Amino acid sequence: MSQEIENHDNHNDSGNRPFSSVMARYLSRRRMLQGSLGLAAATLFTDFGLSAALRQASAEPRRRLTLGFESLPGSMTDAIVVPEGYTAQILVPWGTPLDGSAADWQQDMHLTPAFQARAMGMHHDGMYHFPLDTQHASRDFLLAINHEYIDQSALWAPQGGPTNNDEGARPADEVRTEINAHGMAVVRLRRDDQGHWAPVADDAHNRRVTSATPMELAGPVRGTSWAVTAWSPEGTHVRGTNNNCASGYTPWGTYLTCEENWPEVFINRGKLTPDQARLGINGERGRYSWESAEDGEQGEFSRFDNTPHGDDPAKDYRNEARGFGYIVEIDPYDADSIIYKRTALGRFRHEGCWPGRVVEGMPLTFYTGHDSRNEYIYKFVTTKIWQQSDANRPGEAYDRQAIGTSYLDEGTLYVARFDADGEGEWLPLTVDAIIPQGEHKGRRLGEVFENQAGIIINTCDAADLMGATPMDRPEWGTVDPHSGIVYMTLTNNSKRTEAERPASFTGEGDDVFTVGSGYATAPVNAANPRPDNTYGHVIRWQERHDDPTRMRWEPFVFGSSASDADSNLSGLTDVNAFASPDGLWFDERDDGEGILWIETDNGLDKGRENAVAEMTNDQVLAVVPGAMSDDGQPAINAQNQAQLKRFAIGPNEAEVTGIFATPDRTALFINIQHPANWPAANTENATQTAQGQVRPRSSTVVIQKRDGGRIGV
Numbered sequence: 001m002s003q004e005i006e007n008h009d010n011h012n013d014s015g016n017r018p019f020s021s022v023m024a025r026y027l028s029r030r031r032m033l034q035g036s037l038g039l040a041a042a043t044l045f046t047d048f049g050l051s052a053a054l055r056q057a058s059a060e061p062r063r064r065l066t067l068g069f070e071s072l073p074g075s076m077t078d079a080i081v082v083p084e085g086y087t088a089q090i091l092v093p094w095g096t097p098l099d100g101s102a103a104d105w106q107q108d109m110h111l112t113p114a115f116q117a118r119a120m121g122m123h124h125d126g127m128y129h130f131p132l133d134t135q136h137a138s139r140d141f142l143l144a145i146n147h148e149y150i151d152q153s154a155l156w157a158p159q160g161g162p163t164n165n166d167e168g169a170r171p172a173d174e175v176r177t178e179i180n181a182h183g184m185a186v187v188r189l190r191r192d193d194q195g196h197w198a199p200v201a202d203d204a205h206n207r208r209v210t211s212a213t214p215m216e217l218a219g220p221v222r223g224t225s226w227a228v229t230a231w232s233p234e235g236t237h238v239r240g241t242n243n244n245c246a247s248g249y250t251p252w253g254t255y256l257t258c259e260e261n262w263p264e265v266f267i268n269r270g271k272l273t274p275d276q277a278r279l280g281i282n283g284e285r286g287r288y289s290w291e292s293a294e295d296g297e298q299g300e301f302s303r304f305d306n307t308p309h310g311d312d313p314a315k316d317y318r319n320e321a322r323g324f325g326y327i328v329e330i331d332p333y334d335a336d337s338i339i340y341k342r343t344a345l346g347r348f349r350h351e352g353c354w355p356g357r358v359v360e361g362m363p364l365t366f367y368t369g370h371d372s373r374n375e376y377i378y379k380f381v382t383t384k385i386w387q388q389s390d391a392n393r394p395g396e397a398y399d400r401q402a403i404g405t406s407y408l409d410e411g412t413l414y415v416a417r418f419d420a421d422g423e424g425e426w427l428p429l430t431v432d433a434i435i436p437q438g439e440h441k442g443r444r445l446g447e448v449f450e451n452q453a454g455i456i457i458n459t460c461d462a463a464d465l466m467g468a469t470p471m472d473r474p475e476w477g478t479v480d481p482h483s484g485i486v487y488m489t490l491t492n493n494s495k496r497t498e499a500e501r502p503a504s505f506t507g508e509g510d511d512v513f514t515v516g517s518g519y520a521t522a523p524v525n526a527a528n529p530r531p532d533n534t535y536g537h538v539i540r541w542q543e544r545h546d547d548p549t550r551m552r553w554e555p556f557v558f559g560s561s562a563s564d565a566d567s568n569l570s571g572l573t574d575v576n577a578f579a580s581p582d583g584l585w586f587d588e589r590d591d592g593e594g595i596l597w598i599e600t601d602n603g604l605d606k607g608r609e610n611a612v613a614e615m616t617n618d619q620v621l622a623v624v625p626g627a628m629s630d631d632g633q634p635a636i637n638a639q640n641q642a643q644l645k646r647f648a649i650g651p652n653e654a655e656v657t658g659i660f661a662t663p664d665r666t667a668l669f670i671n672i673q674h675p676a677n678w679p680a681a682n683t684e685n686a687t688q689t690a691q692g693q694v695r696p697r698s699s700t701v702v703i704q705k706r707d708g709g710r711i712g713v
Contacts, residue, residue: 014465014470018471019469019472019526022469023555025420026554027555067645074649078676080686086706087703088686089196089197090684092187093120093679093697093698094119096120098206098208118208121180122147123151124657126244126657144185144330144332148243148261169294174293179240183209183210183242195708209330210240211240215241217236217238219343228314229317230299241257243260244259244328246476248352251355252391254404256327260351263279267284269307322457325349326342327342327345328340342408342409344409344410349371352475353367354478354479360387363386365379365548366379372473373493374472380414417469422553426551427463436467472537480586482588485540486541487540489536491536491581492580530567534609536580537581538555542628571641577615579613580600582600584596585661598622599620619647620646621645623636624643650672656673657673665712666704666710669700678696
């Protein structure tokens with residue numbers, strides 16, 4: 001998430017015990033109980049209902065895999081840095097045409113709505129690959145990629161910036177161009193025999209999806225009064241997907257794109273509804289003032305103004321924003337297919353959506369986090385059990401979205417509670433769930449929110465009532481497909497205080513907490529143990545085999561500078577210190593081993609003020625995870641943190657995000673978002689420093705070994 005669109009407000013007024021307090025108690029309790037630094041993974045799971053094979057896999061450190069590169073020293077240049085023996089190639093930067101009819105990108109070109117609608121959008125983020133056949137899966141595939149937001153200064157550089165951004169009416173074509181620079185893209189990529197990658201222009205699969213593309217609502221919200229607008233009186237359709245951050249994929253071969261910082265493009269000049277206030281809709285002008293443009297057909301721009309006009313929601317756009325905040329499913333294999341917003345997976349600021357361990361005859365699980373300060377971690381469990389016959393069949397044409405409907409429209413949405421003893425519980429967000437606390441204690445969620453659609457529209461409020469644990473901005477997740485262990489980044493949270501506070505506490509200034517108004521500055525807890533958490537950390541958990549509503553969790557690694565003794569709980573050094581972990585990907589290798597890749601976004605929430613930002617740009621780190629432990633230490637600590645190495649470093653001011661490797665593990669793909677002065681003109685070499693000032697372009701970068709071998713080892 002870029003600092004340009006991050007919302008620093010705390011919208012959680014629940015007063016639930018935040019994760020920092022849970023983590024602090026966890027560390028204290030574990031150290032007291034263990035009294036040693038030895039691994040005790042076996043005791044962690046002895047009575048946890050796991051199968052013997054899985055318990056053994058969890059208990060035995062899997063350290064045979066060794067990272068085969070030297071950890072990089074810090075770098076602060078307008079270029080990518082990779083280890084010796086590696087190359088980095090620029091691919092499909094913003095403005096790359098997807099068909100042969102568009103002119104090639106020029107540094108001084110003026111963009112139009114038509115050009116941007118058929119070219120790569122701005123600020124590449126989450127992405128994933130989809131093979132066209134199994135034989136060539138590592139050299140010829142479809143790349144599905146998100147375009148999270150826009151940089152207006154770069155977009156309108158030839159004219160010196162946007163027109164009337166702060167007051168007055170925006171020009172309609174400028175707004176259309178900005179809308180078309182959002183969303184996502186599908187583009188075919190192909191590698192030649194020399195290892196060079198290129199997009200395939202005019203390929204039939206190439207597609208742009210923007211903030212104006214029609215799509216259908218699916219699941220509980222579809223066809224309800226919550227979704228009725230002047231454009232869709234039946235409450236079944238919505239236009240566009242916006243601020244798509246991280247992503248996910250399904251076993252049946254579809255792409256999941258996730259709507260994160262969408263609330264600020266909408267306004268309501270009247271009284272805010274509870275869901276609008278909880279999610280951050282407000283103000284007289286939206287982030288880009290799209291609502292100010294002279295309206296086109298069918299509320300083209302006025303739909304961003306959610307102010308009610310009369311008593312009939314079918315005559316205005318009061319519900320327009322209720323069509324946003326979802327997981328969006330796209331079939332990358334069919335450029336003409338319908339796009340569905342899968343509302344059953346909850347409505348909030350979704351960072352991403354990651355599939356859990358896939359087992360024949362068991363339900364599927366998808367994990368997602370709400371990337372805002374003091375918000376929650378969720379999972380969705382399908383009603384339908386997984387059938388291997390539904391697995392993706394590359395090269396075949398069939399209705400993958402029908403399979404998606406059978407899994408993603410019916411299931412149970414849960415929110416996580418993390419306890420200080422290292423256990424946790426998934427709390428159901430269903431009509432029959434009993435509220436355990438507060439003024440609604442003993443009532444069912446269905447009594448408060450009427451039905452499942454009401455719960456979904458008000459997902460955050462429902463999670464508040466159920467007693468979920470507020471977290472330090474949950475970002476990306478990933479799952480070890482061998483063990484089922486889930487990893488998730490908690491990127492940072494500067495609004496933390498060290499002291500515990502009871503619910504009746506009333507203070508002054510930023511420390512005020514009163515019942516019903518939440519924390520202005522939240523206390524620490526077991527899972528978020530550091531006050532003023534500038535550096536962030538990664539946690540992981542494993543769920544019970546016999547009861548997947550129960551889990552055991554632990555801290556995996558804490559970000560810090562090497563010199564900050566109070567924060568450096570993982571014993572980091574100058575060659576692996578990091579801050580604000582963001583992107584994650586578990587790279588499964590041979591014999592169930594794997595590499596956990598960690599990306600950082602150290603430009604948020606005072607990020608540029610910390611000691612890590614003073615010595616290096618954002619980065620990619622690699623770590624070979626060990627077994628889960630029960631000793632009160634983070635899994636990566638002073639005794640083993642040499643397993644964590646800095647693999648790549650981004651250019652100045654850029655976030656490193658979006659990550660996967662080809663199936664043969666010879667190419668690692670990452671995205672470089674919002675660089676200051678990169679890439680260098682007239683080159684595909686990502687490691688070349690720009691000469692002079694260039695018009696910055698977010699880009700995909702593919703990292704490979706010069707000898708063609710597997711990356712990382």
